[in-house]
Amino acid sequence: MVLNLSIYPHVVNNKNQLTGYFNYLMMSLKNILFLSLLSVPLSLFGVEINGQLSQGSIVSGQVDPGTTLEMMGRDIRVDESGFFIFGLGRNAPEKITLTSINKKNEKKLYIFSVHQREYKEQKIFGVPQNTVKPPSALSERIKKESEQVWIARAKINNSLDFLSGFVMPLKGPITGVYGSRRFYNGYPGNPHYGLDIAAPTGTPVFAPAPGAVELVHPNMLYSGGTLIISHGFGISSTYIHLSEISVDVGERVNRGDLIGKVGATGRATGPHLDWRINWLDVRLDPQLVMKYFPLVP
Numbered sequence: 001m002v003l004n005l006s007i008y009p010h011v012v013n014n015k016n017q018l019t020g021y022f023n024y025l026m027m028s029l030k031n032i033l034f035l036s037l038l039s040v041p042l043s044l045f046g047v048e049i050n051g052q053l054s055q056g057s058i059v060s061g062q063v064d065p066g067t068t069l070e071m072m073g074r075d076i077r078v079d080e081s082g083f084f085i086f087g088l089g090r091n092a093p094e095k096i097t098l099t100s101i102n103k104k105n106e107k108k109l110y111i112f113s114v115h116q117r118e119y120k121e122q123k124i125f126g127v128p129q130n131t132v133k134p135p136s137a138l139s140e141r142i143k144k145e146s147e148q149v150w151i152a153r154a155k156i157n158n159s160l161d162f163l164s165g166f167v168m169p170l171k172g173p174i175t176g177v178y179g180s181r182r183f184y185n186g187y188p189g190n191p192h193y194g195l196d197i198a199a200p201t202g203t204p205v206f207a208p209a210p211g212a213v214e215l216v217h218p219n220m221l222y223s224g225g226t227l228i229i230s231h232g233f234g235i236s237s238t239y240i241h242l243s244e245i246s247v248d249v250g251e252r253v254n255r256g257d258l259i260g261k262v263g264a265t266g267r268a269t270g271p272h273l274d275w276r277i278n279w280l281d282v283r284l285d286p287q288l289v290m291k292y293f294p295l296v297p
């Protein structure tokens with residue numbers, strides 16, 4: 001199924017023309033919306049996008065092999081068959097642009113509408129105070145740990161593990177969702193990017209999809225026991241506050257394998273799993289990713 005939303009391609013030959021068309025397009029918003037209602041079959045224009053674009057979502061698509069793609073100035077990896085994916089962050093703007101250059105050096109500009117979400121506010125009391133306003137003595141440690149996490153998430157491999165779908169890594173009540181604005185012990189903190197699933201300490205956590213273990217850390221300041229698994233094309237999943245981690249870096253896991261146990265390590269008020277999914281450095285909503293890549297029977 002191909003749903004194409006708000007697409008307005010133009011063939012342009014040089015940079016000035018591109019800018020000109022861009023300005024024109026920004027002024028012709030009505031036309032763009034009109035096209036989106038018609039659900040233009042994008043394949044006619046050389047780019048196919050599957051699914052709806054929303055803040056926090058992942059999307060996949062198809063271009064003619066040999067085409068290069070750029071989204072808002074960022075290169076998108078296109079494989080030999082023309083397949084690509086990209087993710088949209090929590091604050092992705094209302095309109096994003098995608099530029100394609102095919103083998104004949106024809107440049108096309110696409111503008112997409114991105115569904116804008118509203119996020120909840122969540123106030124949390126009782127987290128360790130050194131994780132709310134960390135003393136400066138901890139800043140080196142915080143910096144080092146965050147670098148380790150971003151290096152692990154930046155790994156791109158050719159695996160298509162994500163295509164076989166994602167399931168929940170454990171069952172339990174959902175106590176925190178993607179995107180909510182958070183206050184810790186009364187102080188505003190970063191938004192919440194994970195899906196929190198409450199469960200007693202020691203509850204097994206299972207791999208939601210096949211992948212390769214990229215990072216294992218027994219106790220980071222904020223995230224406690226931390227595990228990162230890559231699933232191909234820059235998609236990674238992160239598991240935090242774990243009390244135990246059952247896998248090692250470099251190991252391959254299959255869906256359903258035991259990867260660790262629920263804990264309350266790091267900045268947590270009680271035992272739960274905080275499960276996160278990224279496309280490279282872009283944080284995605286695990287619930288949208290599960291919908292987009294459901295389990296393939």
Ligand SMILES: [Zn+2]
Pocket residue numbers: 176192194195196273274
């Ligand atoms: Zn959380």
